Amino acid sequence: MTMSDTERRRAILLAGCVLLGACGGDGGTGPPPAGVSLAKANADQRGPTGEPLPVPYVLRVTSGGAPSAGLRVRWSVPVGGGSLRDTTSVTDARGEVRATHVLGPLGVQRVDAEVLDAAGTTVLGSTSFAATALDTLPxxxxxxxxxxxxxxxxxxxxxxxxxxxxxxxxxxxxxxxxxxxxxxxxxxxxxxxxxxxxxxxxxxxxxxxxxxxxxxxxxxxxxxxxxxxxxxxxxxxxxxxxxxxxxxxxxxxxxxxxxxxxxxxxxxxxxxxxxxxxxxxxxxxxxxxxxxxxxxxxxxxxxxxxxxxxxxxxxxxxxxxxxxxxxxxxxxxxxxxxxxxxxxxxxxxxxxxxxxxxxxxxxxxxxxxxxxxxxxxxxxxxxxxxxxxxxxxxxxxxxxxxxxxxxxxxxxxxxxxxxxxxxxxxxxxxxxxxxxxxxxxxxxxxxxxxxxxxxxxxxxxxxxxxxxxxxxxxxxxxxxxxxxxxxxxxxxxxxxxxxxxxxx
Incomplete structure (x- = not known):
């Protein structure tokens, strides 16, 4: 039996959800923290050129071990091309945001995420996600x-x-x-x-x-x-x-x-x-x-x-x-x-x-x-x-x-x-x-x-x-x-x- 790339990525997503505690949740607000910690899921994926990755990137923001809700996250693709369905998002009650990456040309691509305060003026932390755009499967x-x-x-x-x-x-x-x-x-x-x-x-x-x-x-x-x-x-x-x-x-x-x-x-x-x-x-x-x-x-x-x-x-x-x-x-x-x-x-x-x-x-x-x-x-x-x-x-x-x-x-x-x-x-x-x-x-x-x-x-x-x-x-x-x-x-x-x- 052959495991498809989609099935494998779903398995990775499931593992990421367990790691983060959940991959869902409602929106919410809260005061900006003095410092934040970042955790990622689905950070290194592969998929066909011109297609969205089968699972979104997931970023969880915490401060002192508690979810940081209401923070703005600014997304960009500085390396390799492609596009994002949303370039800004707000952390939900679990401190989580997601981004779907539509892959660009063949090769390695990088997506950066900057976490800002609720006003969107101060960068509290940043991290990167990677993806590789492939040709169609043999x-x-x-x-x-x-x-x-x-x-x-x-x-x-x-x-x-x-x-x-x-x-x-x-x-x-x-x-x-x-x-x-x-x-x-x-x-x-x-x-x-x-x-x-x-x-x-x-x-x-x-x-x-x-x-x-x-x-x-x-x-x-x-x-x-x-x-x-x-x-x-x-x-x-x-x-x-x-x-x-x-x-x-x-x-x-x-x-x-x-x-x-x-x-x-x-x-x-x-x-x-x-x-x-x-x-x-x-x-x-x-x-x-x-x-x-x-x-x-x-x-x-x-x-x-x-x-x-x-x-x-x-x-x-x-x-x-x-x-x-x-x-x-x-x-x-x-x-x-x-x-x-x-x-x-x-x-x-x-x-x-x-x-x-x-x-x-x-x-x-x-x-x-x-x-x-x-x-x-x-x-x-x-x-x-x-x-x-x-x-x-x-x-x-x-x-x-x-x-x-x-x-x-x-x-x-x-x-x-x-x-x-x-x-x-x-x-x-x-x-x-x-x-x-x-x-x-x-x-x-x-x-x-x-x-x-x-x-x-x-x-x-x-x-x-x-x-x-x-x-x-x-x-x-x-x-x-x-x-x-x-x-x-x-x-x-x-x-x-x-x-x-x-x-x-």
Missing amino acids: TQAVSQLVGGSYLHDVFVRDGLAFVSAWTSGLVIYDVGNGAWGGAPSRPVEVSRLVIPSVVAAGPVNVHNAWWYWSAGGEKRYVLVGEERAGTVGSTSSGGIYVVDVTDLRTPALVASYRTPTAENSGVHNFWVDEAAGILYAAYYNGGVYAFDVTGTLAGDLSGRLLATRSFGAGSTYTWGVMRTGQWLYAADMLSGLWQLDLAGAATPLRVAGGGDNVPERYTSDLWIAGNGYAYTGTWGALPRGGAGGLRGNMVKIWQVDSGSGALALVDSVAAPGATNVGDIEVSDDGRLLMFPTEAGSGPATTYWYRLADPRRPALRAQVTLASGVHTATFGRIRGRLYAFLTQNPPSPSIQVFDVTALGR
């Missing part, structure tokens, strides 16, 4: 139950969605390819494959997948990652699997890789340089691994391991990697964002810069946008530093030097209430930044930001679902841009939204 195309206990990731290409459905296997859907009559609003299952694990008894926990299109034009293999139990900073487990999809209706396992037992490390996310035929894999406490995936893949892939890179004991628990040009960037949970040089054959995966640059939170996913900036998420299911530590409620913004590839942390975006920002992606046209959040087992929000200024993303839209979203990916299908969200239990499902309009 259009939901479908909510698709996949089955099984958990969904992790979706890889979308050529109108096909490769769903990593944990122990339920790799599930392939036609979501617009057309060969099986599928569409984003009507996914059609093509096939599924439950893969036996080479790491432990039972099936693979299918964590991520990449449909590999080789430089020679072959579309033969899907590369699959497995995630099993581990301990942040020290242990991990999981292998890499190669599935032959020459016939998409009958996928077959043909190759695999597992690290030697003594290494005690397992794969997480990966990136494929298709032109060079190299798979770069984040291997948690093992760091970064590079594999040759050219030609025919079969059997044990150990002989195809090209190079590895650790960031040192106590500094290595690598979440993800991404290549751009001669650089490979690696997001490490413990030591932040690293820059590796791929051009020097003498020292494969040479550290060129970065690292030890996000000490206060665990780093999660990354995206190098190609616009001179990069974005990384943060993880906090276990707060860094233990109880009282910081959760994963921030997206970090990095400037990337166009020549040297060097990194500089320049800003951040907050995700209020989140414990994890576990995925991050920029659309193929560079216009939208998307990241989902998780907040324990409760409702959580996925955000879309416009990148007209990539250093200062502007919030464009958001969707709040009844449970968190672990990953989100873009897919362009027949000229339209869609977002594929994997919703967490108790009802693991793919939520598909048409977000074409958000990038315009």
